Structures are given as structure tokens and as C-alpha cells.
Amino acid sequence: MLKTRRILFLVYDGFQLLDMSGPASVFATAGSIANEVTYKIEAVSAKGGEVRSSAGLSVMTKAVGKVRLSEADTVLVVGAPERPLSRAMADKRVSTWLTGLPDTSAHFGSVCTGAFVLAAIGLLDGRRATTHWAGCKQLAALYPTVRVQPDALYVVDDDIWTSAGVTTGIDMALAMVKRDFGTTLANQIAKLLVVYAHRPGNQSQFSALLDAQTTANGAFSDVVA
Amino acid sequence: MLKTRRILFLVYDGFQLLDMSGPASVFATAGSIANEVTYKIEAVSAKGGEVRSSAGLSVMTKAVGKVRLSEADTVLVVGAPERPLSRAMADKRVSTWLTGLPDTSAHFGSVCTGAFVLAAIGLLDGRRATTHWAGCKQLAALYPTVRVQPDALYVVDDDIWTSAGVTTGIDMALAMVKRDFGTTLANQIAKLLVVYAHRPGNQSQFSALLDAQTTANGAFSDVVA
Numbered sequence: 126m127l128k129t130r131r132i133l134f135l136v137y138d139g140f141q142l143l144d145m146s147g148p149a150s151v152f153a154t155a156g157s158i159a160n161e162v163t164y165k166i167e168a169v170s171a172k173g174g175e176v177r178s179s180a181g182l183s184v185m186t187k188a189v190g191k192v193r194l195s196e197a198d199t200v201l202v203v204g205a206p207e208r209p210l211s212r213a214m215a216d217k218r219v220s221t222w223l224t225g226l227p228d229t230s231a232h233f234g235s236v237c238t239g240a241f242v243l244a245a246i247g248l249l250d251g252r253r254a255t256t257h258w259a260g261c262k263q264l265a266a267l268y269p270t271v272r273v274q275p276d277a278l279y280v281v282d283d284d285i286w287t288s289a290g291v292t293t294g295i296d297m298a299l300a301m302v303k304r305d306f307g308t309t310l311a312n313q314i315a316k317l318l319v320v321y322a323h324r325p326g327n328q329s330q331f332s333a334l335l336d337a338q339t340t341a342n343g344a345f346s347d348v349v350a
Numbered sequence: 351m352l353k354t355r356r357i358l359f360l361v362y363d364g365f366q367l368l369d370m371s372g373p374a375s376v377f378a379t380a381g382s383i384a385n386e387v388t389y390k391i392e393a394v395s396a397k398g399g400e401v402r403s404s405a406g407l408s409v410m411t412k413a414v415g416k417v418r419l420s421e422a423d424t425v426l427v428v429g430a431p432e433r434p435l436s437r438a439m440a441d442k443r444v445s446t447w448l449t450g451l452p453d454t455s456a457h458f459g460s461v462c463t464g465a466f467v468l469a470a471i472g473l474l475d476g477r478r479a480t481t482h483w484a485g486c487k488q489l490a491a492l493y494p495t496v497r498v499q500p501d502a503l504y505v506v507d508d509d510i511w512t513s514a515g516v517t518t519g520i521d522m523a524l525a526m527v528k529r530d531f532g533t534t535l536a537n538q539i540a541k542l543l544v545v546y547a548h549r550p551g552n553q554s555q556f557s558a559l560l561d562a563q564t565t566a567n568g569a570f571s572d573v574v575a
Contacts, residue, residue: 134407142378143543146371146405150516153367153405157431166406175410180371180378181391182359183410185400206382259542290544291375292520317484318368319515 129163130305135202135219135242136168136186139209142178143291144236148201148298154314155302162306167192171218179206189222197231199301204237204257204291214245223248232301234286236294243287244268253282257290278324296324354388355530360427360444360467361393361411364434367403368516369461373426373523379539380527387531392417396443404431414447422456424526429462429482429516439470448473457526459511461519468512469493478507482515503549521549 132152134145149166156164170176173188194200202223205213213219224246226233235243240256243249244264249271256264261275274280279288279297288297299322303311315322357377359370370393377389395401398413419425427448430438438444449471451458460468465481468474469489474496481489486500499505504513504522513522524547528536533547540547 141375142371143368143375145407146367149405149407150366150368157404168407179382180374182370182374182393185408185410258544290542292544295517317515319483319517 127161127163128306129165130198131165131196132167133192133197133200134166134168135189135200135223135239136170136176136178136184137205137209137213137216137219138177139179139212140176140203140205141237141291142180142182142184144203144205144239144294145184145201147292147295148236150318151295151298151302151314154317155306155310158313158317159306159310162310171216179209189218194222194225194229194231197229200226200231200233201286201294202233202235202239202242203294204235204239204241206238210238210241214242220246232284232286234288234297236288236297237291240264240287241267243285244271249285249287252285253280254285254287255280255289256287259290295320299323352386352388353530354390355423356390356421357392358417358422358425359391359393360414360425360448360464361395361401361403361409362430362434362438362441362444363402364404364437365401365428365430366462366516367405367407367409369428369430369464369519370409370426372517372520373461375543376520376523376527376539379542380531380535383538383542384531384535387535396441404434414443419447419450419454419456422454425451425456425458426511426519427458427460427464427467428519429460429464429466431463435463435466439467445471457509457511459513459522461513461522462516465489465512466492468510469496474510474512477510478505479510479512480505480514481512484515518549520545524548 152164152166155162168184168186169189169192170186173186175183176186177183237257238260240254251270253272253274255274255277261273265273278293286297288294299311312322374391377391380387381389393409393411394414394417395411398411400408401411402408462482463485465479476495478497478499480499480502486498490498503518511522513519524536537547
């Protein structure tokens with residue numbers, strides 16, 4: 126039986142393009158290699174139309190007012206640097222739409238600092254959740270009822286999925302596919318995208334590894350011939 | 351002195367969104383954390399306007415006819431699955447525009463299967479280059495003068511940069527930033543995007559690691575709590 130999953134990414138001016146495109150490519154690849162799965166992927170925004178990412182590249186979106194949450198299987202809020210993120214958190218059109226989420230059967234969550242948008246409207250109250258390593262302390266300070274997990278690449282609490290910084294959205298999307306359609310498909314996607322099926326370690330270990338690379342500059346040989 | 355780098359991504363219907371957005375996020379992050387660097391990032395296509403990626407999400411582009419190659423510092427052709435890739439290789443508007451590249455001072459190259467578009471118009475003749483692991487044999491068979499390097503995450507031959515599959519475009523973009531602005535900035539970007547500054551190993555080793563993960567299913571503990 127053909128299974129269709131409808132995925133919505135909530136974006137806004139200044140959003141991190143990779144927060145959306147990483148997971149989107151995971152889902153799209155799942156749909157392209159597995160006969161029994163189709164993913165319908167859309168970007169939604171407060172007003173609809175063209176929305177500019179922090180990289181300067183713009184994507185086309187539908188207005189939240191024209192998209193019913195009840196038709197979505199998964200809704201993910203993407204992250205952004207501080208200023209555009211604050212504007213998104215203050216946008217009533219966005220928050221009003223998102224507050225309907227717990228009344229639907231949709232799984233929802235965030236990539237990177239998108240967790241702040243969910244936390245600001247109480248959707249992470251009492252939940253385990255994570256965000257970009259640079260934002261974990263602030264998330265915990267602003268929303269003390271959120272049980273922030275700074276070391277995870279992503280966290281699942283019931284049907285709420287939150288990922289750590291930027292590319293960890295890819296790790297989380299792979300885990301979503303694995304849950305829905307099994308390990309074999311998730312591993313095939315990882316191989317096609319040339320990413321780890323499971324990145325070993327956690328966000329802080331990963332940062333420590335990067336620190337080690339920075340310190341021991343040149344210790345890792347460059348693959349440029 | 352403020353340095354500006356203008357980066358153009360050549361895209362077409364059905365392109366792999368992550369091939370563009372991965373490198374774009376690296377360059378955009380460089381611009382956001384280093385005072386002395388500004389990156390101007392644009393997507394260009396045969397006709398301009400809205401272009402749909404393989405994930406179903408659309409990005410806004412300028413028409414190649416309206417963008418002078420001489421104003422670009424770097425031009426990267428993105429990849430796609432076979433069918434949309436073939437259409438891009440046959441598009442005269444794209445190939446005519448790209449053939450002007452060697453007459454400019456722009457660095458150019460490709461991400462993933464974008465190498466086929468460059469090879470089809472002879473721009474990789476006699477060059478060392480790479481592409482997605484699943485396409486290396488075909489690239490070598492179709493264009494025997496291209497010296498295909500199937501094991502590299504990316505290859506640099508003079509000013510021609512080609513990356514392997516999908517996410518290796520991120521590794522390549524980090525190397526470009528490192529070359530232009532140093533290791534410290536490249537490492538800061540890697541840490542912010544939660545990726546390796548230098549991924550150890552090469553494309554085939556990486557695939558072997560994924561095979562090992564697939565075989566020893568569950569040997570790597572999941573980070574989902």
C-alpha cells in the first residue's frame with residue numbers, strides 16, 4: 126500500500142536554508158527510492174510567497190492561513206540567527222497557526238533554533254527538547270519548564286522532535302524515516318546523501334572534536350590532492 | 351579591507367536542493383561571522399524565475415542571460431537525479447553560458463552529479479574531477495579524458511573544484527573558505543553548522559563505514575533517548 130507523508134516546514138524571513146533543505150532532502154530521497162512511500166514536502170510562512178533565507182536565496186511558500194494543520198503528518202519549525210528568530214517568535218500569524226498543533230495527529234518539532242518558536246508558545250512546556258549548542262543555555266533560562274538536553278543531536282519526547290544545530294536536522298530526519306519505514310531505507314538514504322546513518326556521539330562531543338581539529342590544525346590530512 | 355565574493359549556483363528543474371543549500375550555508379555563515387568578508391549568493395537558471403528542486407521545494411533564480419560570468423568569483427553547477435540532469439546537459443542556454451567560464455577569472459566547479467554538465471561541454475577535459483560515487487564509473491565511461499577520482503570527497507585541479515555526492519559540497523565549500531580566508535574561519539563555520547571541519551577519510555571509505563553500520567545494525571547506539 127502506498128503511504129503518503131505530508132511534511133510542512135515553517136519558514137520566515139532570514140531562516141537558515143540548510144535547516145529546511147537537509148531534512149527535506151532526506152524525505153525526498155526516501156520517496157525516490159522506496160516504491161511504497163511518497164513524501165509531499167512544502168514550505169509555509171506567515172504571508173506566503175517568496176521568503177528570503179539567511180543565505181540570500183529565496184524559496185516559495187504557501188501562507189499558513191491556506192494550509193490546514195490537520196492535513197499534515199509532520200510540521201517542523203526551522204531555525205535562524207537571533208534577529209530573524211525574534212521576529213518569527215513575535216509573529217502572531219505564526220504562533221496562532223502553531224498553537225493548533227497539539228489538537229492534530231501531526232508529529233511536530235523543530236530544527237536548530239526553531240525550538241525557541243515552539244517554546245515561546247508553550248509547546249515545549251514539561252518536554253525534553255534540544256536546540257543549537259550555542260542556544261541551549263538561553264532556551265533553558267527563558268523557558269525553565271523546558272527540559273533542555275544540550276548534548277543530544279536530536280531529542281524525541283512523545284511525538285515532539287527537536288534537533289540540535291543546523292545539520293543535525295539531517296540526523297533527525299533519518300531517524301524519522303527509520304521509525305516510519307525501517308532501518309534499511311534510512312541507511313540507503315544516508316549512503317546516497319553521503320552522511321552517517323547514525324553520527325556517533327552527541328552535539329557537545331562533536332563540538333569537542335571540532336575543537337580538537339582546530340587545536341591540532343593540520344593533524345587531519347586534507348583530502349585535496 | 352572588505353572582501354566580497356559573488357557566488358552563483360547554476361540550478362535547473364529537478365535539482366538536488368541540498369547540493370546548493372549546503373555550500374550556500376557555509377558561505378553565508380562565513381559572511382555572518384567575519385567582518386572582512388561578504389558573500390553575495392545567487393541562484394541562476396536557464397529561464398530565471400521559480401525553479402523546482404527534486405524535493406518539491408522551489409527557489410527563485412535569475413536568468414543566465416541576465417547574469418555576467420565576469421562578475422562572478424565562483425560558479426558551481428549543482429547535481430540532480432538522472433532524468434533532470436540529462437535535460438540540463440541538453441539545455442543550450444545553460445551550456446552556452448557555461449562555455450564562457452574559462453575566459454573569466456572565476457573559479458568554477460560542481461557539486462555531486464553537476465560534474466556531468468561541465469564534462470558534457472568539455473570543461474573537465476584532461477582534468478582531475480569527481481562526482482557522486484554512484485556516477486563515477488559512468489562519468490569516466492562517457493568522458494574518457496576526464497581523470498575521475500572516485501575516492502575523493504572533493505577534487506581541486508587548478509581553479510576547477512568538483513565535489514562527490516550531495517553533502518560533500520559542504521566539505522568543498524569549507525575548503526574554499528579556508529583557502530580564501532584561513533583555517534580559523536573555516537573551523538568556526540564547521541562548529542556553527544555542526545559538521546566536521548575535515549571529514550576524515552574519502553567517499554569510498556565513507557560508504558564502507560555506512561555499509562558497516564548497515565551490517566552491524568544497532569551496533570551504534572541511537573542518540574534518541
